[in-house]
Amino acid sequence: MTSPVSRRRFLTAAGTTAATVWIPKDVRGYGKAEVLARVTDTKAGAGVSKWELDTPALCVDLDKLEQNIATLRTALTGSKVASRPHAKTHKCPAIAKLQLGAGSIGICAAKVSEAEVFSAEGVRKILMTTSNVTRSKIQRAMRILKENREFIQAVDYPDNARDLSDAARAAGLTADVVVDVAVGTRSGVPPGDQAVALAQLIDKLPNLRFRGILGYDGGAQHIKGFKNRYEQSLQHLEPVVQTFEKLKASGLNVEIFSGGGTGTYNIVTKVPGFTDVQVGSYVFMDCQYLEIGSEHNESLFTDFAPSLTVMTTVLNTYFPGRLTADAGTKALTLNKPDPIVIGEPGFAYTAGSDEFGSIRYETASKQYKVGDKLELIVPHCDPVVNEYDVLHGTRQDRVEVVWPISARGKSQ
Amino acid sequence: MTSPVSRRRFLTAAGTTAATVWIPKDVRGYGKAEVLARVTDTKAGAGVSKWELDTPALCVDLDKLEQNIATLRTALTGSKVASRPHAKTHKCPAIAKLQLGAGSIGICAAKVSEAEVFSAEGVRKILMTTSNVTRSKIQRAMRILKENREFIQAVDYPDNARDLSDAARAAGLTADVVVDVAVGTRSGVPPGDQAVALAQLIDKLPNLRFRGILGYDGGAQHIKGFKNRYEQSLQHLEPVVQTFEKLKASGLNVEIFSGGGTGTYNIVTKVPGFTDVQVGSYVFMDCQYLEIGSEHNESLFTDFAPSLTVMTTVLNTYFPGRLTADAGTKALTLNKPDPIVIGEPGFAYTAGSDEFGSIRYETASKQYKVGDKLELIVPHCDPVVNEYDVLHGTRQDRVEVVWPISARGKSQ
Numbered sequence A, B: 001m002t003s004p005v006s007r008r009r010f011l012t013a014a015g016t017t018a019a020t021v022w023i024p025k026d027v028r029g030y031g032k033a034e035v036l037a038r039v040t041d042t043k044a045g046a047g048v049s050k051w052e053l054d055t056p057a058l059c060v061d062l063d064k065l066e067q068n069i070a071t072l073r074t075a076l077t078g079s080k081v082a083s084r085p086h087a088k089t090h091k092c093p094a095i096a097k098l099q100l101g102a103g104s105i106g107i108c109a110a111k112v113s114e115a116e117v118f119s120a121e122g123v124r125k126i127l128m129t130t131s132n133v134t135r136s137k138i139q140r141a142m143r144i145l146k147e148n149r150e151f152i153q154a155v156d157y158p159d160n161a162r163d164l165s166d167a168a169r170a171a172g173l174t175a176d177v178v179v180d181v182a183v184g185t186r187s188g189v190p191p192g193d194q195a196v197a198l199a200q201l202i203d204k205l206p207n208l209r210f211r212g213i214l215g216y217d218g219g220a221q222h223i224k225g226f227k228n229r230y231e232q233s234l235q236h237l238e239p240v241v242q243t244f245e246k247l248k249a250s251g252l253n254v255e256i257f258s259g260g261g262t263g264t265y266n267i268v269t270k271v272p273g274f275t276d277v278q279v280g281s282y283v284f285m286d287c288q289y290l291e292i293g294s295e296h297n298e299s300l301f302t303d304f305a306p307s308l309t310v311m312t313t314v315l316n317t318y319f320p321g322r323l324t325a326d327a328g329t330k331a332l333t334l335n336k337p338d339p340i341v342i343g344e345p346g347f348a349y350t351a352g353s354d355e356f357g358s359i360r361y362e363t364a365s366k367q368y369k370v371g372d373k374l375e376l377i378v379p380h381c382d383p384v385v386n387e388y389d390v391l392h393g394t395r396q397d398r399v400e401v402v403w404p405i406s407a408r409g410k411s412q
Helices: A004-013 A032-038 A062-076 A093-101 A112-120 A135-147 A158-170 A193-204 A226-249 A381-385 B004-013 B032-038 B062-076 B093-101 B112-120 B135-147 B158-170 B193-204 B226-249 B381-385
Strands: A057-061 A107-109 A126-128 A152-155 A175-180 A208-215 A256-259 A308-316 A322-325 A347-350 A357-361 A373-377 A390-395 A398-404 B057-061 B107-109 B126-128 B151-155 B175-180 B208-215 B256-259 B308-316 B322-325 B347-350 B357-361 B373-377 B390-395 B398-404
Touching: A057 A062, A062 A093, A062 A390, A093 A107, A093 A112, A093 A398, A107 A112, A112 A126, A112 A135, A135 A158, A135 A175, A152 A158, A152 A208, A158 A175, A158 A193, A158 A208, A175 A193, A193 A208, A193 A226, A208 A226, A226 A256, A308 A381, B057 B062, B062 B093, B062 B390, B093 B107, B093 B112, B093 B398, B107 B112, B112 B126, B112 B135, B135 B151, B135 B158, B135 B175, B151 B158, B151 B208, B158 B175, B158 B193, B158 B208, B175 B193, B193 B208, B193 B226, B208 B226, B226 B256, B308 B381
Parallel strands: A057 A390, A107 A126, A126 A152, A152 A175, A175 A208, A208 A256, B057 B390, B107 B126, B126 B151, B151 B175, B175 B208, B208 B256
Antiparallel strands: A057 A308, A308 A322, A308 A373, A322 A357, A347 A357, A390 A398, B057 B308, B308 B322, B308 B373, B322 B357, B347 B357, B390 B398
């Protein structure tokens, strides 16, 4: 566990790099008028200081966001691995467009309802990493495919492959699919013969096109210590690599071998045949990732800057050593470790109450009064983003853009 | 900790009572056309079986919901305590209207953004239990008050009382306020002299009207065992009762003495002067409340029926003793205890992964296959409701109405 002090030092140092300039201006998201037309419930327009926003408010520092996207691109340059960022993290078409504008080869979606949103917003290169197993969701997938032929979906059962092929035939389409090969026991077909047989079945089915495989090691992303993470990830992926090699040997066209994440973005480059990494959290960072340690800093993951924060307001100061703020579970989730209060290493913030945050402290940088604002790094970025309708993009603390989180709540 | 078996027995028995008939039909929520006009992203209309809904889907059994509302009314009949249900639980104007139609004297809101939604939907008797401490939120409160003179808000600081009075004067209004008296250290002014002085200040300020006090004991609601809960709640409230009596003795008009919740609805009736209970979870129930025990059943809280469930779909059956389903943290939150799978007492369901639920089991009622549906009782109803845009109201498993969760995400 990193001490709050060392974390704080990092937070002060991070994000001081000048904004990179390579992001095309035309994908910087919606303009103010477009945002106001789409978002009826945001009270704060562009130009407002983030310290004046009604709270709880979700903010992203645009300089840091752009820096993170640039850092990833630089890190992968020269490797054979591209990035296919997972949009389940941000659920925000504007950020997907930033990522694609910076060279990502597509995005991932976890659910068909997310894929619907991104496809409707003009994001075409979507790889859905979960299978669609019911008749209704297969129909939803076909409706996406009809409008967007670059939609690819995961399959992990022979019956599901047949159902998809039948649905595609009925719709007059050919569906691109990848086989999800299990790493662990959560999703996917077990590696080896079963996975190879499934790929061969897909290759023969009339309305499916086999594109490759997924091998996502969810359990590896947060292993603490780079060496541990490095060794365990490569070991966990070994059966998937063997499957990949069997598929190639059998003559199948395995053009996609996708997996990995923010914790292993600089590890999967060592996996033979690997094509692209499904990084999600790298754009935002969070307390969970800060703790895992990086290649050159065993105690703190400093590769990416924490760009995502929640602004909160102090509501109560009556009780010694305690403060109450207005961001609780519904604003921060119950994930651990607890939120970090930027600039207050002596604060222990818990979001265990639905509507309130409780702070305990022995030392504070100042005497707090009711109405004061605090800025928090969130425990785990993905489910926090899912609590908000809009994300305030700030530069030097001023709101530059308000992005709708268009796929918020799309858990289907 | 209750065993899954005894829980299951309860779940089978609950909700078999015939639907009560006293709920006025005209407050049963939006009609189908109105819902479809308002809710663009629900794929399932009325009449569909809940077992055919795309998942994850949030459902409420309308018979049980009505039964819970009737149970509370019956329980409070003959006491001097009314109900003022907390709408932070359901965030759903249609349910607020059911509660008001069944005799509740108003609703509570936790945040000004919630109060805005309910007021705009025609719910007038709103008591906001949190104070509005910033200039911007005070303005939002004044805008509500301008349209809805039955809006009451909490105050716990003298400066805040002065700010509110000034804002009300500027708006040409008189604002009704209650003093939030602290039980514990989370919110409110400490009981005793400080609270009395604040009430007297409010009484003198030109544009405020003092209406009474709040004394909410959040920590008492989930104390296990009725006797423990009974004794501790009354003990925690003792300083608030003394404050109430001082206020009365000083000649102030203390017409509201509000607090309590689902865990203490039949305890606060013993508190001298108490006027109304802020029950929230009683309409839905959840795994947390099932565990607290009731007056006549030490191990299981059987007073209200679990009406709220999440439907989920099995995605993976490859691995022995395990299933993967499609409801994870974003559909169920990380609250404990874990979700209960109805009809499968041998299942241990964890929602620790953002997108997936992981089930471990030794015994199952049948051989599960991909695409099968499961129904879950949620860990803690309030934050789960906040993850969904719509609530499917079902009767005998058929969707009768789809209610927008209009205040979802209103954490400001």
